[in-house]
Amino acid sequence: MQLKKGESIQIEITKIAFGGAGMGHHEEKVVFVENTVxxxxxxxTLTKIKPNFLEAKLEEIIKPSSKRIAPKCAHFNECGGCSLQYLDYKEQLNFKxxxxxxxLEHIGGFKNPPVEKIIGCENPWFYRNKMEFSxxxxxxxxxxxxxxxxxxRYDVFELKECYLESNDIGILVGLVQKFAREKNLKAYDYKTNTGLLRTLTVREGKRTGERLxxxxTSHEEFQYEKAFIELLTENDDIKKPxxxxxxxxxxKKGDKTAFKAKNIFGKPALTEELHINTKKKLSFDILPDAFFQPNTxxxxxxxxxxxxLGKVTKRDTVYDLFCGTGTIxxxxxxxxxxxxxVDINKNAIENAEQNAKLNEVTNASYQAGDAFEIIKNREDKPNIIIVDPPRNGLGDILCKHLLEIGAKKIVxxxxxxxxxxxxLKILCENKYKLTVVQPVDMVPHTYHIETVCKLDRL
Ligand SMILES: C[S@@+](CC[C@H](N)C(=O)[O-])C[C@H]1O[C@@H](n2cnc3c(N)ncnc32)[C@H](O)[C@@H]1O
Structure with a gap:
């Protein structure tokens, strides 16, 4: 029978697909339905009909799954943030x-990949060290x-609560919104390039307790610096920045986008610590626009x-490719x-150099540029290579170059x-063996997954 858009179907959801939608079957086709477990x-209701899959919009939960829980946040239905909040945290971890x-099985072609039990968060709430509000x-x-x-992309909902960063965030956002209304300030409009206020970012040192x-704002002048400082520093209901x-x-159309940051109160950077173990800590000075893992x-x-996994020793020279601000x-x-x-972002490399100094590390050096271009021209041969690329991964050219270098270990x-x-399929075709795969949950209640893998040279 021919399937039609708008047709109502009844199915049972059997798993969660990558991206977070629930998945079931209808007439031997896979169906993806958001907000199901x-x-x-x-x-x-069927919304998309493709030769090998269907998409449908949830009408009614006829019988809820035992894995379904009540979302903690009042904004769950409208917010684009924590899409897995209705799934018990243990189940979220199983899914990831x-x-x-x-x-690894379907794309990488690995049989029985050595995947370890995922490392979940001890507390999956208030874990973020950075949030941006618009x-x-x-x-x-x-x-x-x-x-x-x-x-x-443009409209926002009024935030009353959020369980991702700190418990006073709803109050803070409400105060700033009230302040903007009292001063009759306008939000920046991307289409007309008019208006003043764009975003409010709140960064927190989870180890240090600092807040930046x-x-x-837009190109327009913000004339209320003093009042804004007073608003944020003289209210006992919010943590003092x-x-x-x-x-x-x-x-401006045709011009390069410019950022001019002015430190109007307190320290120029937020200091955060990362604890390697109970005795050893590293400190990082994080500027407002620097990348830092959002879950300390x-x-x-x-x-x-x-x-x-790297089992790094004093005999090892280590490449940290896609190093960001140098943390790993x-x-x-x-x-x-x-x-x-190596990192393509010059500011990140400057930050990495400062972080090395801050921690009195004298055996680390950095270079800004494309990872492939830089390593292909180097004569030294590392025995351990760590890579932490963005979402699009390494790609075959960089993989082939890593194969040529032939380090004893790749993390x-x-x-x-x-x-x-x-x-991994390219790297493990002949020279490397995939020995450990360790998933780590960095962002609870979202479908994002972080994984660390160890590859040993054969
Ligand atoms: C996932 S982040 C990793 C950051 C860092 N390892 C950390 O844990 O904080 C990916 C990094 O890759 C960098 N990057 C993207 N493309 C690159 C390229 N072609 N060569 C070098 N670095 C690149 C980005 O600037 C970003 O800092």
């Missing part, structure tokens, strides 16, 4: 672990500050895994002979099981 019996195994007029004449609803607040910034984000406590566990390499430096870090940190599996 395995075990749910549902009715749904199985996603890694399946990607201003919008929401097509009214009043300004709003909050998060974007699912599928919306960055108000990002250690730094406040106003950053002008100037975007899990980053420690992730980097400790890299250290354990600095974790290894005290055990290694030397560390060489691959990945935020995308699909590109990881594709790359």
């Amino acid at each position: 395995p075990g749910d019996k549902i009715s749904a 672990e199985s996603q890694v195994t399946e990607a 201003f919008s007029m929401n097509q009214t004449d009043q300004i709003f500050l909050g998060l974007h609803p699912k599928g919306y 607040i960055n108000l990002v 250690t730094s406040i910034y106003i950053t002008k984000h100037i975007a 406590l899990q980053a420690e566990l992730l980097y400790n895994q890299v250290l354990a 390499g600095l974790f290894c430096a005290h055990k290694a002979k030397s560390v060489f870090g 691959y940190v990945s935020c995308n099981p699909a590109t990881l599996s594709r790359d």
